[in-house]
Amino acid sequence: MSVAKKHVLGFSSNGGKLFAVIDEQGVLRIWDTETNALKQEFTPGILVSGPCTALTWVTLGAERPKKSRKSQQTQQISTASEKLYIALGTQKGKVVLYSLATGSIERTLSGDGHNGAVTSITYDNDGHLYTVGADSRALAWSLAEERCTGEWSVGPEKPLNIAYLPKSRTLAVASRQIKIYDVDTKELVETCTGHSGEVNAIGSFTCSNNVEYVITTAKMERIISFWKMNKKGRNKASTCTLLMEDVAHSLACEVREDGDLRVASVTRNGNIHIYLLNVDSLSSEKYIKPKVSLQIASDGADTVEPIYALAAHFVHDAQRPHEILFGYGTRSLLQFERYSPNYGEKLNVIVRTDPKKLYTKKQRADQSGSAEALKMKTPVVRKKEVEYNSALPISKKKIQNDVPMEARLENLSIQATKLTDGKLQSQSKTQLLMQALHSQDKTMLKAVLGTNDKKTIQITLERLPLEYVNPLVTELSVLLQGKAANVLCALSWLQILTTTRTSVLMSDDKNDLRNKLGICLGIAEQRMLCITEALQVSGRVKLIINHMKRNSSNHLNDKNVLVVEEDPDDVNTDQVAENDWSDLEGENINTNLVLDDDEMEADDDVAADEEDLVMTQESSEDEDDNDDDDEDEDASDTDASAG
Template sequence: MALGSHHVLGFSPDAKLFAFINDQGILRIWDTDTNELKQEYTPNLQLSGPCTAFTWFIAGSVSGEPTEKKFKKARKLHAGSTKDEGAIYLALGTSNGNISLYSYALGKIERTLKGEGHSGKVTCLTQDDEGHLYSSGEDCQIIVWSVADEKQLSSWSVGTEKPYSIVYSKISKNLVVGGRQIKIFSTASQELMQTFTGHTSDINLMSFLELDESIEYVLSTSRMERIICLWKIGKKGRNKSATCTLLMEDVAHCLTSHVDNDRNLRVASVTRSGVIHVYLIAVENIKAEKPIKPKLTIEIASDSATVIAPIPAISVSLRHSAHPQELIFGYGNSSFLVFERLKPNFAEKLQVLIRADPKLLYLTQGKLSRKDGKSGGALKTLTPIVNEAKVDYKSTVTVSKKKLKAVEMPMESRLQNLNLNALPGGVAPQAQSKVQLLVQALHSKDNTLLRSVLHTHDTKTIQLTLHKLPVPYVGPLVNELTQFMQQKRMNVEYAVDWLKILVQTHSSQLMALGSEDLLNKFGPCIGIIEHRVNCLKELSKVAGRLDLLINQIKRNTDEDNLNSANVLVYEDNDSSDPELEDEGEKSSPDDEWDEDIEDTVENMEQDSEDNDESENENDDDSDADEGEEMDT
């Protein structure tokens, strides 16, 4: 099964079992007939790492005597298993690049295949009819494994593009590798045979189908596209186009296909929004003229009397031999799943199924089993059995419960306990954990409750809360802290305190995610921190200049209070003498000065007039003398 953008899942060949790997790398296996969670496997993160890919295979279909003997031995060790269950195995690929074989009969890892493996995580696994496993990894390598010999046989490179999905073609015995392009390699010569180009992002899902003994097709879809492309495998060639295209309303998380007895191609996909699309195409009408829309769309909704909420579909399968005309699908979430079989009604374009919420259904079954005196599988509790005769008391004095009497507190002590004012020399209250409130806030996404929990600078409270916080809530908490860092300065301070202690407390769980997953989690947060750090230099310059201006203004405006007002004021009452005042009234020097100025001005004017008259007389005399001289 290919590695999806959110999870890895797949049905067994007979569709009686369903396996699912969640984001933490935990493997869960359900029985599709009884809707019961059969097994849950948590890998050792230090030794093997989380599971990233898997494929089902049956022990009877694998050739090789050593493997058959080991499978029979495993069935004998598991006394309660049937013959069919003992033959079912899962090949698990881990983030460390190793391949392990998980036994459904034993419920554990039976052995690990020997070899160098991949340098990165395994992205996809598939098998052929000769007992070989093919694995693809992020190191752009394809490795061939022998299940019988439990070792690595060979490997080859597929180019610079990382492969995320591979399938094996049984007729031509080629390996179809999906990266950004679809490449077909010969398993015998490891030679590139064909190349298909048409997707704009990484291909995460592929499905192989055969119409007859000579015609083979491959269905593919990518992570960022809402289309399914159908490719015909033929002779050598490069950059071939798709035979036809199928439309979807959202990105696909599951893809399956089947050719029925009437030579009709049936394709089913589950989108990210939880809707199932079913396509019915006649083999003769497969053309590349225009995209094909789904023949039937199936949606699932809850049967609540108050609120009608959609229930997302998780997976769908068309490849099961028991009922070839039906499809089996599962809906719910990663913890509570319900499986059903349905015969599609192609007379309607939209079919809405009203079903009970799987989570409420599981809880109801648990309550009913408790009333009947039986405990459910998920609600089992063990009560320790203690023999009172063999109890070793540490104290020499033992008091029976019958002799114990209730101690009544006097009224004075009760009144003292009601005093809420702490004494000045009392002990400071200890920090308390807020993990229950934090988990409730992350579940309900209540901003008010979340702010009440995160708005604290108490280091002890933060440490106790994060130390008891379950691992599945670390990711949602990082997302909420990232949103806090995009808000006001006060929220940024709270977010930095929580984020620093979160990294210190859950460092081992965060390191187990891998470099890419860890970068995706903390990428937005790191970007915000870098953006704020880039502005720190300019802000420090502005703050320094403002401090200089403020200090200068303070020095200029601050004045000494002693110089701002007169220190001493003296008034002499004897300075006002009435005699001096009378004399001042009789003779004022100012008036005399004014009279003198007026006399002076008049004299100056009189003198100027006399001078003018004398000058005129002299001029007349000079003119008369000149006339006498001219006569002579």
């Protein structure tokens, strides 16, 4: 099972009206969950603080509480005067406060900070921040003094997540094990066995009887573990275990006054699991499955694709007690919605529009609106009536620079880079391939990918940037479906690409790579199935051709006539006279009898008839002789009897 990504995000403390998330580049984005609008986007200075790595919401008063003279009672400031901040931990180990009112960093807490990136940060709602970093230390920060007030070691494992427990004033630090530290004495008070992998998400809740729990999930496990906090014991086992279908990267929990507990987990495959428990009946004897699962799907007409949920939050609403707030999409394009699950079904499928499509439609509408506005406001100007204040002539270079990029690419001539033998220069192959993949020019792609020189292909692919590898695989999969010459060239490119860019292909999106290489594999299998039949046909054709050649070379010349050589002594003089042969001279005469097939057959028939006639005559003569002999014998017998 692969490792799940750690999502740095969080809902605001004012009912989840705002949502903050940090993307892969360390950019902070703040969304309004009620209007689905991106309110602010902040990129911290790389030289000052570095990219953001951790966040937590902080609520501070605009002024200190004052006492009224008449009532002599302390009056707290109203919620309208409270300001929302986001405490950010940075890559360079610093802690800053980002103000939503000004949209900038308002305070930077002083102190040594961490010797590395801040991995997690939490707030105790009493003016103190706690952070852990890659240097295996925990730091305490005072917002009133704007500085670091304490530190202690939490190693040797690198801490990844922390949670503050207000009742016991302890700090839960999670790496693989879960360690509980007293924030006042900085001492380790208890430990839990933890997980086999690194903890990916953490949460905490307090029951009505002031019993505190910490819930965790790890990167390599599909379970959620409950840990009961009572400042006793070492290597404590989990109190309860929840099952999931995939690794989770976000957790949310809520405890009500009647003791009902709701837990929500957002898994890596984009589903939301909701568990309904009771804090008084938590048991470690059996694993608990989710009460209901939410799955979001796109409303596409052709194919139904899943939409990934990013985070979930429980809403406190008396009219809708089971309502949940969740956000779906990507960390750069998000949509938020409140939904009441149907607990009568195990799986609730919610069909929604992909946020990418909504953003594309909105962008097109804005562009069309701006185009219409510009079209209405465009003044009518006649070039002949324009007067130039400057006495300098208009530079032609400026006019040439106004040519769009597409026109410049069309003006590029491929013939200019050819040699006398028609082959492209190997030095220009990479640039031409990049331009062809960028502009999708079929002529340029055919000219570049039509080469079969392995050395040229090797040089071109070694110089090709990484972002062009994925489009190149797409073009090669299309080229493999063409003619045999194109298939041969595409196979050469694909073979060298898989050997030189193996790491890039393996690090790409697996589903996308599987689809593209599946086309190539299918074409190869189809051609392999045709090899046996082609070999059989080829063998039979060769056999027929060889047989025909053998028959044509047997006693036949170019004129397809039969030549027979005979001895002149064996020639019948009568046959020579009948056929009127006059070319007999000398004792050694070479007679060449040249006859057609039909004439030879006729002569054979005549000779056979003559032989039959001669044999018939001889047989009749023999019979006459026999009769005469019989008569003589009879006469002699008669004479003898008479005597």
